[in-house]
Amino acid sequence: MELTDLGWTPDRAAALTAGCEPGRVVRVDRARLTVLAADGERRVHPAPALHDDATGGPAVGDWVALRGELAVAVLPRSSAFTRTAAGRTSAAQVVAANVDTVLVVDALIGPARLRRVERYLAVAWSSGAAPVVVLTKADLCPDVPAGVAQVADDALGVPVLAVSPVTGAGLDAVRALVPPGTTAAMVGPSGVGKSSLANALAGQAVAGTREVRDDGRGRHTTTARELHRLPGGGSLIDTPGMRELGLHDDADGVDRAFADVAELGTQCRYRDCGHRGEPGCAVAAAIADGRLDPARFTSWRKLQAEAHRQQLRVDARARRHRRPPDGTAARQRAGSR
Numbered sequence: 001m002e003l004t005d006l007g008w009t010p011d012r013a014a015a016l017t018a019g020c021e022p023g024r025v026v027r028v029d030r031a032r033l034t035v036l037a038a039d040g041e042r043r044v045h046p047a048p049a050l051h052d053d054a055t056g057g058p059a060v061g062d063w064v065a066l067r068g069e070l071a072v073a074v075l076p077r078s079s080a081f082t083r084t085a086a087g088r089t090s091a092a093q094v095v096a097a098n099v100d101t102v103l104v105v106d107a108l109i110g111p112a113r114l115r116r117v118e119r120y121l122a123v124a125w126s127s128g129a130a131p132v133v134v135l136t137k138a139d140l141c142p143d144v145p146a147g148v149a150q151v152a153d154d155a156l157g158v159p160v161l162a163v164s165p166v167t168g169a170g171l172d173a174v175r176a177l178v179p180p181g182t183t184a185a186m187v188g189p190s191g192v193g194k195s196s197l198a199n200a201l202a203g204q205a206v207a208g209t210r211e212v213r214d215d216g217r218g219r220h221t222t223t224a225r226e227l228h229r230l231p232g233g234g235s236l237i238d239t240p241g242m243r244e245l246g247l248h249d250d251a252d253g254v255d256r257a258f259a260d261v262a263e264l265g266t267q268c269r270y271r272d273c274g275h276r277g278e279p280g281c282a283v284a285a286a287i288a289d290g291r292l293d294p295a296r297f298t299s300w301r302k303l304q305a306e307a308h309r310q311q312l313r314v315d316a317r318a319r320r321h322r323r324p325p326d327g328t329a330a331r332q333r334a335g336s337r
């Protein structure tokens, strides 16, 4: 197995724990990880210290340091997708890591769902990976260029591609986004065609299926891996957790997805303008003269609020876990023994 095709880099090698070999997580089960290492696939246990990790331990796509049957460390992530359980004051759980390209998948049928695409773009940017919009079911769309243009107008600076796994149209352009050594992941709502796209890219049924094997003692169902090697050399992550994604605890992703609104905000009279009717508000002016779609502005405001709520959750958790500088917590623990 060529680990460089899997995304192994000198940076990662430099971070590897001494005496360990690297492996990439392709599936996470309750207490076990399936990893790809230089000598192939292996099932390992995460070391106890990794269970305590605030981010929920190793995720699909993570590089881990292996010592035999044990994963002893998670190497620094270049990007991370998190799932936020609503209402819980917990840190976000990482569901996929080290993704380079996010395929924001939607279908080219009916009116373009711009608000939905905007949200996924903000999530993608906040993960640290670069998004591309992939519009599927092109075979069902009477005017593909118009459908693509409508989304491209909204998805500032993000490439927008049309594909049809049914006819094969556009697949090569998507494949070209995932060269050897890179990893893509798909996000998008149910039914838009993610599984069909994954299967078309992989050249075999990998998504929405379970591997069934017959080992002579009857049929056993083994659960399928969630990081797939593509024939072109890259990797594709398709994990159910990617369907409940939350924004990271900062507004950077939102600002990147809404670079136009962010830019307008710098032109308001007051630096802390809330764009709620303040005098000299450049955002209000842009809405008034039609340069900014009010629906897009509302979408921006909602996502800002969501990122802010997430920030509060993370802060609250950090406060609970922070040890007071005077050692009060340690004394309390000692006293309670």
Ligand SMILES: Nc1nc2c(ncn2[C@@H]2O[C@H](COP(=O)(O)OP(=O)(O)OP(=O)(O)O)[C@@H](O)[C@H]2O)c(=O)[nH]1
Binding pocket: 136, 137, 138, 139, 140, 163, 164, 165, 166, 167, 189, 190, 191, 192, 193, 194, 195, 196, 197, 208
């Ligand atoms: N005509 C046409 N149908 C498609 C295309 N892609 C997917 N479909 C159909 O759309 C339906 C949904 O496709 P899926 O690939 O299962 O969608 P999904 O996004 O994986 O859905 P979930 O698994 O629920 O998240 C299926 O009936 C597919 O056969 C396409 O390019 N053209």
Ligand SMILES: [Zn+2]
Binding pocket: 265, 268, 269, 273, 274, 275, 276, 278, 280, 281, 282, 283, 284
């Ligand atoms: Zn303003």
